[in-house]
Amino acid sequence: MDFFSWWCSQLPMERAAAAIWELSCVLPSRHETLDFKLLLKAKDDSSECIVEEGPNRPLGCGSNQVEMTDAVFKLTEKDSLECKVWVETEMLSPFDLAASWKAHQENLQPSRVRGTYDVVMNTETEARDENDFASGLELDLEKYVVPTTPNMGSGVVYAANLTENPRSLSSNNDTTMVILHNSLDGPANHYANTKKDVDGRHTPSQEEQKAVFVDRGVGSPRFARPTNETISTSNIKQDSEANFGYQGMPAAEGAVAAAAVADQMYGPKEDRKLVIVLVGLPARGKTFTAAKLTRYLRWLGHETKHFNVGKYRRLKHGTNQTADFFRGDNKEGVEARNEVAALAMEDMLSWMEEGGQVGICDATNSTRSRRNMLMKMAEGKCKIIFVETICNDQDVLERNIRLKVQQSPDYAEQTDFEAGVRDFKERLAYYEKVYEPVDEGSYIKMIDMVSGNGGQLQINNISGYLPGRIVFFLVNCHLTPRPILLTRHGESLDNVRGRIGGDSSLSEAGEVYSRKLASFVEKRLKSERTASIWTSTLQRTILTAYPIIGFPKIQWRALDEINAGVCDGMTYDEVKKNKPEEYESRRKDKLRYRYPRGESYLDVIQRLEPVIIELERQRAPVVVIAHQAVLRSLYAYFADKPLEEVPKIEIPLHTIIEIKMGVTGVEEKRYKLMDAVNPTAEV
Numbered sequence: 181m182d183f184f185s186w187w188c189s190q191l192p193m194e195r196a197a198a199a200i201w202e203l204s205c206v207l208p209s210r211h212e213t214l215d216f217k218l219l220l221k222a223k224d225d226s227s228e229c230i231v232e233e234g235p236n237r238p239l240g241c242g243s244n245q246v247e248m249t250d251a252v253f254k255l256t257e258k259d260s261l262e263c264k265v266w267v268e269t270e271m272l273s274p275f276d277l278a279a280s281w282k283a284h285q286e287n288l289q290p291s292r293v294r295g296t297y298d299v300v301m302n303t304e305t306e307a308r309d310e311n312d313f314a315s316g317l318e319l320d321l322e323k324y325v326v327p328t329t330p331n332m333g334s335g336v337v338y339a340a341n342l343t344e345n346p347r348s349l350s351s352n353n354d355t356t357m358v359i360l361h362n363s364l365d366g367p368a369n370h371y372a373n374t375k376k377d378v379d380g381r382h383t384p385s386q387e388e389q390k391a392v393f394v395d396r397g398v399g400s401p402r403f404a405r406p407t408n409e410t411i412s413t414s415n416i417k418q419d420s421e422a423n424f425g426y427q428g429m430p431a432a433e434g435a436v437a438a439a440a441v442a443d444q445m446y447g448p449k450e451d452r453k454l455v456i457v458l459v460g461l462p463a464r465g466k467t468f469t470a471a472k473l474t475r476y477l478r479w480l481g482h483e484t485k486h487f488n489v490g491k492y493r494r495l496k497h498g499t500n501q502t503a504d505f506f507r508g509d510n511k512e513g514v515e516a517r518n519e520v521a522a523l524a525m526e527d528m529l530s531w532m533e534e535g536g537q538v539g540i541c542d543a544t545n546s547t548r549s550r551r552n553m554l555m556k557m558a559e560g561k562c563k564i565i566f567v568e569t570i571c572n573d574q575d576v577l578e579r580n581i582r583l584k585v586q587q588s589p590d591y592a593e594q595t596d597f598e599a600g601v602r603d604f605k606e607r608l609a610y611y612e613k614v615y616e617p618v619d620e621g622s623y624i625k626m627i628d629m630v631s632g633n634g635g636q637l638q639i640n641n642i643s644g645y646l647p648g649r650i651v652f653f654l655v656n657c658h659l660t661p662r663p664i665l666l667t668r669h670g671e672s673l674d675n676v677r678g679r680i681g682g683d684s685s686l687s688e689a690g691e692v693y694s695r696k697l698a699s700f701v702e703k704r705l706k707s708e709r710t711a712s713i714w715t716s717t718l719q720r721t722i723l724t725a726y727p728i729i730g731f732p733k734i735q736w737r738a739l740d741e742i743n744a745g746v747c748d749g750m751t752y753d754e755v756k757k758n759k760p761e762e763y764e765s766r767r768k769d770k771l772r773y774r775y776p777r778g779e780s781y782l783d784v785i786q787r788l789e790p791v792i793i794e795l796e797r798q799r800a801p802v803v804v805i806a807h808q809a810v811l812r813s814l815y816a817y818f819a820d821k822p823l824e825e826v827p828k829i830e831i832p833l834h835t836i837i838e839i840k841m842g843v844t845g846v847e848e849k850r851y852k853l854m855d856a857v858n859p860t861a862e863v
């Protein structure tokens with residue numbers, strides 16, 4: 181009888197039992213049927229092996245015989261460990277077999293062919309260096325934390341502070357009150373008329389206003405029809421000189437680009453621009469939802485801006501208004517609040533005229549008359565969709581209220597926290613008295629979406645590409661805290677050679693990382709009930725995930741590295757030498773440059789959208805083992821990075837980026853498990 185041994189390395193019993201153990205061994209082809217049993221041996225423990233219970237297992241010589249069985253080990257009189265064992269017989273090529281045998285002869289270590297251990301019979305294989313899995317990681321994972329630039333603001337900064345700076349409040353534009361009254365009372369086109377000539381005074385043109393207004397970087401994109409007839413929004417955006425009517429086109433490829441082109445050419449004029457108007461009582465997650473939606477739409481390539489009316493109010497009326505200011509029967513208060521809402525809407529509409537595509541108006545907008553005002557202002561210019569957030573869970577509300585008092589600049593000067601909470605609750609009660617839920621126009625109602633079980637979304641009169649995407653996004657969002665761990669594969673042989681693309685396996689350093697990563701995941705996720713490991717379909721990520729046990733692994737084609745097309749397998753120097761025009765084009769515009777017969781970063785972003793949606797939807801932790809370009813694109817979503825920056829984001833090898841998703845937004849932590857030996861040169 182021959183024995184194959186397999187060791188169970190310090191796994192907690194439950195996890196070991198949950199694991200599926202994959203064993204592999206090298207045997208000559210056409211061998212006779214062999215009997216074997218599994219041995220369990222504790223790692224770093226000289227105690228005897230435990231032989232599995234039950235009869236011997238037969239190992240035939242056919243190819244692709246697959247069997248999933250149980251193995252039972254009696255640990256003590258009382259305790260036994262039950263493991264699932266996956267036995268698969270696979271024919272290797274004579275070359276692989278020879279390589280495996282040679283590796284075994286030379287190193288007296290379990291060799292690996294095609295990524296799996298070729299466990300050899302009755303051999304002492306425990307000689308391992310200190311980098312190896314046996315030594316594992318320090319228990320204290322905090323030791324691996326490396327400083328990060330504060331990329332993910334929303335976790336620590338109140339989302340409203342990151343919204344658009346009021347343009348209208350930085351100029352002496354006092355037309356707003358007229359606009360406001362006309363919009364509230366008069367016919368729909370009054371707003372447009374008043375803009376031209378209010379009280380005979382000169383209203384600054386947009387060009388004049390630009391000199392005074394604060395702008396946060398979104399200019400007035402002009403788009404040129406490309407000389408060849410291939411309509412790609414990336415090409416269109418590159419030429420900012422001529423304008424053939426492609427305003428508001430997203431910086432995108434694929435479906436987003438196709439839909440935008442169709443809307444621009446054939447859609448009704450007002451459908452080309454979209455205003456999302458948030459509706460809801462205070463502390464219902466409106467700003468949170470608005471910020472998240474802004475991040476998502478920008479990442480997809482849509483010019484999107486978030487206008488927070490609270491920010492306008494604070495600028496115009498100061499930060500320390502008491503609850504009284506918000507009373508429904510406080511005429512001046514109501515007027516003052518309507519005024520700042522109109523100012524925000526006015527800024528949004530001006531920005532849209534300059535090329536903006538999606539504006540998000542973030543306020544309570546909790547009465548029908550307020551919403552009518554906004555609808556009138558938008559008439560003939562853009563489509564409005566109301567997004568109402570409703571929450572009936574008292575515990576969630578209590579938490580939200582406390583979070584708001586902690587974060588909102590309204591209470592920055594309040595030293596007594598509980599007094600702040602009382603004031604905010606009073607404000608809330610005033611709003612409740614006059615609140616009129618939305619039942620007009622196009623709307624999406626998010627009802628109890630943050631309760632453990634997911635709540636529901638009600639939609640009315642929603643049509644079109646972008647609104648459809650927004651619904652799909654919102655239906656998948658929730659607040660269950662969970663970590664997402666992003667990492668590149670361990671260093672690959674192609675990384676060592678400086679070759680891009682390819683499908684090579686891991687270098688020695690890469691293998692060490694794979695074991696360290698397994699140990700890290702084991703420790704980091706030990707208290708989690710479940711989690712999943714996602715890889716691409718390329719060897720280097722699958723091999724990196726290989727030592728991780730006890731969690732389901734999913735291979736995503738969408739996570740494959742950027743396709744380098746005709747440059748696949750070359751070094752950057754070779755590209756520079758042999759394809760200088762390609763090298764130069766990429767250097768000039770790495771975001772939009774598409775490798776011939778390959779992909780651009782914008783293409784990668786498009787194909788990653790389902791991955792983002794699924795990451796939002798998952799409630800359990802996910803470990804994503806992928807590639808440089810792919811992780812840059814995913815990271816940009818969480819860190820709200822402008823698309824232009826995506827190709828430059830630093831994603832070092834052998835480092836884990838932990839994204840913490842939770843009730844305050846997104847936070848980041850980085851763990852560096854080891855140095856990257858051969859960092860690839862950048863282009």
Ligand SMILES: Nc1ncnc2c1ncn2[C@@H]1O[C@H](COP(=O)(O)OP(=O)(O)O)[C@@H](O)[C@H]1O
Pocket residue numbers: 460461462463464465466467468469569570571576580583584626628629630659842843844
């Ligand atoms: N759909 C939702 N329902 C209830 N609470 C939510 C929702 N989305 C986010 N939250 C939580 O509400 C908290 C307060 O949200 P915020 O957006 O500031 O409220 P609002 O803008 O409605 O006053 C957030 O920190 C978040 O934890």
Ligand SMILES: O=P(O)(O)OC[C@H]1O[C@@](CO)(OP(=O)(O)O)[C@@H](O)[C@@H]1O
Pocket residue numbers: 668672674675679680681682741742744806807808809827860862863
């Ligand atoms: O866009 P650049 O900076 O070239 O980075 C993407 C490149 O990163 C690499 C390494 O150079 O990723 P990976 O480590 O997954 O192999 C290349 O395969 C890929 O083409």
